[in-house]
Amino acid sequence: MDTQIGQHLIQPADRMNGLPTQFFAKLVAKANAQTAKGRDVINLGQGNPDQPTPPHIVAKLQEAAANPLYHKYPPFSGYSFLKEAAATRYKEDYDVDIDPASEVAILFGGKTGLVEISQCLLNPGDVCLVPDPGYPDYWSGVALAGAEMSFMPLTEQNRYLPDYGLISTEIAGRAKLMFMNYPNNPTGAVADADFYGRTVRFAEQHGIVVASDFAYGAIGFDGNKPVSFLQTPGAKEVGVEFYTLSKTYNMAGWRVGFAIGNAQIVKLINLIQDHYYCSLFGGIQEAAALALTGPQQCVAELRAIYESRREALFGALDRIGWKAARPGGSFFCWLPVAPGYTSESFADLLLQEADVVVAPGAGFGKHGEGYVRLGLLTTEARLREAVERIGRLNLFQA
Ligand SMILES: Cc1ncc(COP(=O)(O)O)c(C=O)c1O
Numbered sequence: 001m002d003t004q005i006g007q008h009l010i011q012p013a014d015r016m017n018g019l020p021t022q023f024f025a026k027l028v029a030k031a032n033a034q035t036a037k038g039r040d041v042i043n044l045g046q047g048n049p050d051q052p053t054p055p056h057i058v059a060k061l062q063e064a065a066a067n068p069l070y071h072k073y074p075p076f077s078g079y080s081f082l083k084e085a086a087a088t089r090y091k092e093d094y095d096v097d098i099d100p101a102s103e104v105a106i107l108f109g110g111k112t113g114l115v116e117i118s119q120c121l122l123n124p125g126d127v128c129l130v131p132d133p134g135y136p137d138y139w140s141g142v143a144l145a146g147a148e149m150s151f152m153p154l155t156e157q158n159r160y161l162p163d164y165g166l167i168s169t170e171i172a173g174r175a176k177l178m179f180m181n182y183p184n185n186p187t188g189a190v191a192d193a194d195f196y197g198r199t200v201r202f203a204e205q206h207g208i209v210v211a212s213d214f215a216y217g218a219i220g221f222d223g224n225k226p227v228s229f230l231q232t233p234g235a236k237e238v239g240v241e242f243y244t245l246s247k248t249y250n251m252a253g254w255r256v257g258f259a260i261g262n263a264q265i266v267k268l269i270n271l272i273q274d275h276y277y278c279s280l281f282g283g284i285q286e287a288a289a290l291a292l293t294g295p296q297q298c299v300a301e302l303r304a305i306y307e308s309r310r311e312a313l314f315g316a317l318d319r320i321g322w323k324a325a326r327p328g329g330s331f332f333c334w335l336p337v338a339p340g341y342t343s344e345s346f347a348d349l350l351l352q353e354a355d356v357v358v359a360p361g362a363g364f365g366k367h368g369e370g371y372v373r374l375g376l377l378t379t380e381a382r383l384r385e386a387v388e389r390i391g392r393l394n395l396f397q398a
Contacts, residue, residue, distance in 0.1 A: 350390060
């Protein structure tokens with residue numbers, strides 16, 4: 001509802017009208033409406049980790065909250081100890097050498113950085129290459145920059161990797177930035193070193209900055225550790241990786257992550273952040289540093305929980321005849337809809353008839369049509385129950 005100042009309407013800036021609609025907000029509203037009717041809804045539609053933050057990290061924040069140093073403004077681009085902790089983790093996990101002072105920018109979660117990088121690099125009229133299906137927050141930054149998106153289809157035939165051969169020379173020539181995300185939301189696909197090698201060559205050829213969203217970097221299954229883009233020779237010259245503590249350490253509510261890699265891009269991100277914020281609460285930075293440098297057993301345990309849930313879910317899917325490939329990483333499963341439905345009509349059916357929330361694939365882009373995304377973010381028993389409820393609708397042939 002518009003409000004008035006005297007006789008005048010408050011007029012939002014044009015950029016507000018250009019923002020994409022927040023798809024997850026609609027999903028949450030539909031699920032809440034069903035819960036409000038008193039139904040026992042199993043919500044597999046969202047990406048909010050259900051496990052608590054490991055206790056040693058929580059204890060560090062409790063202790064750090066009492067440190068008077070942190071009651072003051074933090075340094076603009078964050079404490080150097082957190083940047084050093086990020087560099088240590090990358091050395092240990094990926095054998096990548098990082099200069100903490102110039103190659104790490106601390107972020108209020110990955111989402112912030114993913115929106116900021118478009119502001120840093122794109123002018124109106126520039127092209128940004130975006131995966132389809134893909135994480136909708138990439139669209140937000142591109143829209144705020146007034147730039148254009150060119151979608152890179154991710155298809156099952158190509159293992160949900162973009163095919164650079166399909167990008168026209170005109171588009172590649174105009175593109176300044178590209179997003180990629182493996183382990184992938186929403187498909188659960190993983191990328192290998194070969195793919196990142198092709199990516200660096202493509203980026204070098206056309207002068208495109210690569211933004212590798214490694215939000216699910218810690219979640220790889222079947223004994224396969226996800227590859228970091230920065231492990232590729234030449235990667236640091238063409239891009240940055242976005243890492244978040246949200247998924248690796250169940251710290252989604254803490255809002256902490258970092259961009260790591262190319263020093264010039266890190267500098268630009270720090271510069272834009274100097275204008276928006278004054279870094280994170282020092283106590284959060286200290287606890288985040290402990291998360292990155294302390295015992296990593298909790299990460300292995302979390303991975304095992306998700307893998308075991310994946311098996312429980314796919315065992316149940318098999319029993320009802322819902323056939324799909326298991327994800328290689330992330331905590332998402334990408335499943336084809338039953339014949340005769342769109343992703344949205346299928347998701348609506350599951351909500352109305354089975355009280356199960358799934359995310360319609362079309363919300364992640366045109367090439368997400370025909371699929372729904374399920375998150376492994378509840379217990380094995382609830383996952384099985386969700387599938388049993390869906391099985392009772394007899395949509396698949398067992
Ligand atoms: C693909 C992807 N990237 C980035 C994020 C951002 O996470 P955060 O802002 O919590 O770091 C998410 C969160 O759901 C995600 O799924």
